[in-house]
Amino acid sequence: MTGGQMESVRVELFGKDPKVTKAISVARNISVTKAPVLVVGETGVGKRALSRYIHENSTRANSSYICVDCSADAQTVENQILGHREEETGRFVKGALEAANGGSVVFANIDCLEDEFQKRLHKILNELEDYDIDVRILATTTKNLSKLVGSGRFYRGLYTFISSNAISLTPLRERVTDLEEIARHFVQEFSEDSVSVDSSAMDKILGHYWTHNVNELRTVLENALENNSTGVLTEADLEIGEKKAVSMMSDDDSDGIRLMSLKEAEKLLIKKALIHTSENRTQAAKILGVSIRTLRNKINEYRNNGSAYFVNLR
Numbered sequence: 001m002t003g004g005q006m007e008s009v010r011v012e013l014f015g016k017d018p019k020v021t022k023a024i025s026v027a028r029n030i031s032v033t034k035a036p037v038l039v040v041g042e043t044g045v046g047k048r049a050l051s052r053y054i055h056e057n058s059t060r061a062n063s064s065y066i067c068v069d070c071s072a073d074a075q076t077v078e079n080q081i082l083g084h085r086e087e088e089t090g091r092f093v094k095g096a097l098e099a100a101n102g103g104s105v106v107f108a109n110i111d112c113l114e115d116e117f118q119k120r121l122h123k124i125l126n127e128l129e130d131y132d133i134d135v136r137i138l139a140t141t142t143k144n145l146s147k148l149v150g151s152g153r154f155y156r157g158l159y160t161f162i163s164s165n166a167i168s169l170t171p172l173r174e175r176v177t178d179l180e181e182i183a184r185h186f187v188q189e190f191s192e193d194s195v196s197v198d199s200s201a202m203d204k205i206l207g208h209y210w211t212h213n214v215n216e217l218r219t220v221l222e223n224a225l226e227n228n229s230t231g232v233l234t235e236a237d238l239e240i241g242e243k244k245a246v247s248m249m250s251d252d253d254s255d256g257i258r259l260m261s262l263k264e265a266e267k268l269l270i271k272k273a274l275i276h277t278s279e280n281r282t283q284a285a286k287i288l289g290v291s292i293r294t295l296r297n298k299i300n301e302y303r304n305n306g307s308a309y310f311v312n313l314r
Contacts, residue, residue: 012185013046013049013182013214014046014049014050014169015172015175015177015178015182016178016181017170017177017178019170020169020170020175020178023050023167023168023169023170024050024053026165026167027050027057027167028053028054030054030165030167031053031054031055031056031057032057032058032059034136035165036136036137036138036139036161036162036163036164037051037054037137037138037139037162037165037167038110038138038139038140038141038145038163038165038166038167039138039139039140039141039167039169040140040141040142040144040145040166040167040168040169041140041142041169041170041171042142042169042171042211042212042213042278043142043211043213043215043276043277043278044213044214044215044216045169045170045171045172045213045214046169046214047108047140047141048067048106048108048140050167050169051067051104051106051108051140052065052106054104054136054138055103055104055136055138058104058136060103060104063100063102063103063104064099064101064102064104065103065104065106066096066100066103066104066105066106067105067106068080068081068096068106068107068108069108069109070107070108070109070110070111070112070113071108071109071112071271071272073264073268074117074308077112077113077117078117079093079095080095080096081095081097081105081107081121082095082097082124083095083098083099097124097128097133097135098133100135101132101133101135102134103135103136104135104136104137104138105135105136105137105138106138106139106140107139107140107162108139108140109140109141109142110139110140110145110158110162111142111143111145111148111312112271112275112309113158113308115155115308118154118155118158119155119157119158121158122155122157122158122161125137125158125161126161137161137162139162142275142278145159145163146159146163148312153311153312154312171210171213172210172213172214172217173208173209173213176206179205179206179210180202180205180206182214183197183202183205183217183221184197186217186221186222187221187225187233190221190222190225191228193231194231195225195228195231195233196231196232196233197232197233198232198233198234200234200235201234201235201237201238203235204235204238205217205238205240208240211277211278211280211283220238220239220240223239224237224238224239266298267298267302267307269288270284270295270298270299270302271309271310273287273288274313279313281295281296281299299313
């Protein structure tokens with residue numbers, strides 16, 4: 001769970017593609033209301049950034065903004081949203097809904113919520129006013145929630161609550177002009193001195209699929225420029241399409257770490273890898289360092305045990 005003061009959203013990193021500028025315009029218009037918003041898009045495309053943008057342009061801008069990653073361990077997520085009592089001290093720790101009263105709460109990866117908790121959360125959200133809690137609800141997902149509802153894998157009531165205003169963000173690879181401009185922006189940001197990009201390097205950037213969109217582009221360019229002393233970024237500097245370890249822990253995760261069994265940790269790590277790769281099992285297996293067959297067997301094991309995320313995995 002993250003909250004508190006954060007850097008302002010840099011709109012230039014969204015790009016200038018007509019679909020993107022329309023999404024930003026819709027977000028700006030919706031921001032003045034209290035209506036829930038659902039932001040849809042691939043991993044790393046900027047869903048949380050757009051959620052933050054909506055908060056910053058609302059009358060709640062000076063109030064709390066708390067983001068809960070629903071892909072974390074189910075009990076941790078529930079505790080972060082609703083609050084919990086510490087075992088050692090007995091002190092009650094407020095959940096996001098209460099702590100952000102007057103501000104905004106983001107449910108990132110909302111499709112990962114456990115089935116029963118989806119129903120419970122829907123009921124709670126509809127009763128917030130009875131407890132004098134006033135929060136703006138935003139949610140993000142990489143999934144088509146409408147299809148999940150149709151197949152019984154997401155609670156219809158919760159979907160109806162969050163989807164009245166839905167904004168979709170176009171993948172970076174479908175916005176070539178934006179891709180080049182954002183790449184040049186990062187080159188300048190990560191360079192102490194002026195660095196140019198030669199044509200072969202730019203061709204490689206424009207030709208890559210960018211599964212993880214802006215986040216992946218930022219990481220690749222930051223790594224490429226870290227040891228660059230020539231003043232020119234070349235194709236050889238770019239580690240794209242190579243098997244490379246990917247950090248599975250975001251800056252947000254450190255606040256929610258708890259001790260768990262190795263078996264629980266294994267399941268959580270597999271879940272994180274699948275979410276990180278937009279459920280591309282081949283890529284997830286590479287990140288985890290296991291065979292696709294081993295990953296498939298683990299998924300089937302968790303599915304047979306009734307774990308909601310794996311039961312709903314396509």
